[in-house]
């Protein structure tokens with residue numbers, strides 16, 4: 046190994062943006078890891094198949110998405126062909142407009158949800174509601190004593206403020222190609238497989254799998270140390286059980302650091318814990334008063350453990366009635 050190689054290598058690795066850090070996972074496969082407090086909020090990435098460049102998720106502001114696109118095009122030397130939206134949440138889709146000239150892909154359900162939940166019919170009203178929400182967060186920040194919740198609230202405030210500031214320039218941009226269960230991108234260097242096994246975190250969650258290098262961009266089906274929102278706990282479990290059967294070595298989570306399949310096991314354990322507790326026969330008020338088990342005490346999330354427990358409880362009781 047000579048010095049020239051090292052310098053080149055370091056330069057290549059050090060491509061950095063205000064909003065994210067790029068981690069090279071393989072030649073042509075990069076994870077874009079969110080820098081907290083900048084308005085990126087979630088992780089994304091891009092994959093060069095040799096034929097096409099696929100960007101996975103678009104951050105929470107057009108500004109951050111623009112830098113992601115620029116980095117993808119610089120490093121691959123190709124124009125971005127596709128953007129994938131893993132699910133409808135704004136922190137993965139508010140940058141969509143930057144990719145309006147490419148093919149934006151999601152499931153039919155995710156496209157519907159972006160249209161239904163993210164549309165801004167009245168900007169003035171939206172800004173007013175947003176401001177009230179930020180004021181509410183600020184009030185909670187003043188009175189909250191729990192250090193973990195305080196940290197979550199503070200993160201939420203910073204990220205939402207960045208989104209608020211981008212509202213004037215935000216155009217909700219819908220996917221223009223939808224798929225159902227599986228879509229395969231065939232390239233000369235590698236294939237990339239986009240899957241949807243249903244919805245757990247939201248009513249429809251997709252992930253991108255690169256079999257050649259055993260890498261999976263998971264969206265919010267994998268997160269680190271976070272009381273992630275839950276839409277359907279039972280389907281969440283069945284999705285992750287299916288994902289576990291794939292040969293995956295590197296997991297890019299929607300939030301948190303790059304990891305391994307271990308993430309799925311931790312999340313499955315957490316979901317099982319919530320399901321078991323919610324099924325314990327106690328009334329909602331009784332277990333809402335409980336403290337979370339030690340292993341989840343450090344997890345962040347504005348509404349945290351109790352919110353998820355009530356969500357799972359409500360979900361299961363609807364199922365049973």
Ligand SMILES: [Zn+2]
Nearest residue numbers: 132134246265
């Ligand atoms: Zn999400």
